[in-house]
Amino acid sequence: MIKDLIARNRTFRRFDQDAKISREILEELIELARLSSSGGNLQPLKYILSCDQDKNDLIFPYLKWAGYFTDWDGPVEGERPSAYVIMVADKEISSNYFWDHGIACQSILLGACEKGLGGCMFGSVDRVGLRNALKIPDRYEIILAIALGKPKEIVVLEEATDSKNIKYWRDEKAVHHVPKRKLQDILLN
């Protein structure tokens, strides 16, 4: 059931860094994005893959982790992602990618979840730094990054009791809680 997979597919920020992810696995995930819908069928999205330690180390410093955790700079060595997908738009194809990026993210992360992996999407990326580090040509707009690994934390969904307070939080056992608005609160009629 797709509902089970969607419910299990949470955002994870701490991983078992020793659990490697192969290039082949990453390509299987991109294949899911490739098969997904694209506005006007333009398919301007392209992908840079990383699954070796040296390249991963190049990428890590340019990602901003967990905006609500002001006292946490991201996972420590040993709990860092085993792989990354950098999603870019090929401006020579189109500078408008509609909502393709979200569709592709969901396909990639549902595929990862099915394989026992998990990830985190980053819009908050130091794009200048990342472009220089990976020598990404100007032709490509850096849209977002996805960190991937074998999750090493528990994430639980809960109902938002107060519609103003939807910040995720960690309890004393480092369990990550995500308050979700109720169904009746997101339906307008």
Added chain:
Amino acid sequence: MIKDLIARNRTFRRFDQDAKISREILEELIELARLSSSGGNLQPLKYILSCDQDKNDLIFPYLKWAGYFTDWDGPVEGERPSAYVIMVADKEISSNYFWDHGIACQSILLGACEKGLGGCMFGSVDRVGLRNALKIPDRYEIILAIALGKPKEIVVLEEATDSKNIKYWRDEKAVHHVPKRKLQDILLN
């Protein structure tokens, strides 16, 4: 396997209009969007549902069907969608919805596909007309519409042989063909 579902989840534009979709089914699909990831967990997306003929008839005229088919104004009576989801952003929560809309679309449409339904996403919407027809308050930004129904056409994926020519097309038997770029053409390294 999620890959099978993603591959089956094509864009459909002709439906068996007699196959009704209940409000309950629509709410099950929105539940999938609700459980999906949201940037900063802000969850600004909200939904207007339609599954009765009168409301469907109000929505239909404001959608632009199949941009590449200049001689086709959309499905004829009898082949029109049985339901619609109008996705809006609640600007009182946030005017930035990152790529939540794509994530939500993919969750909704994968759920529909699993139920034997199919749909089509519309960014090309007469927003002024639709806002007036449905009396949508200014507080809500109209992001996109999803038409849903029981598909009544065959859609096949094929490999794009020429990277410049990715327009979908219909053959003489009205089978809809969608050329997809090859995996090696969307990987940058």
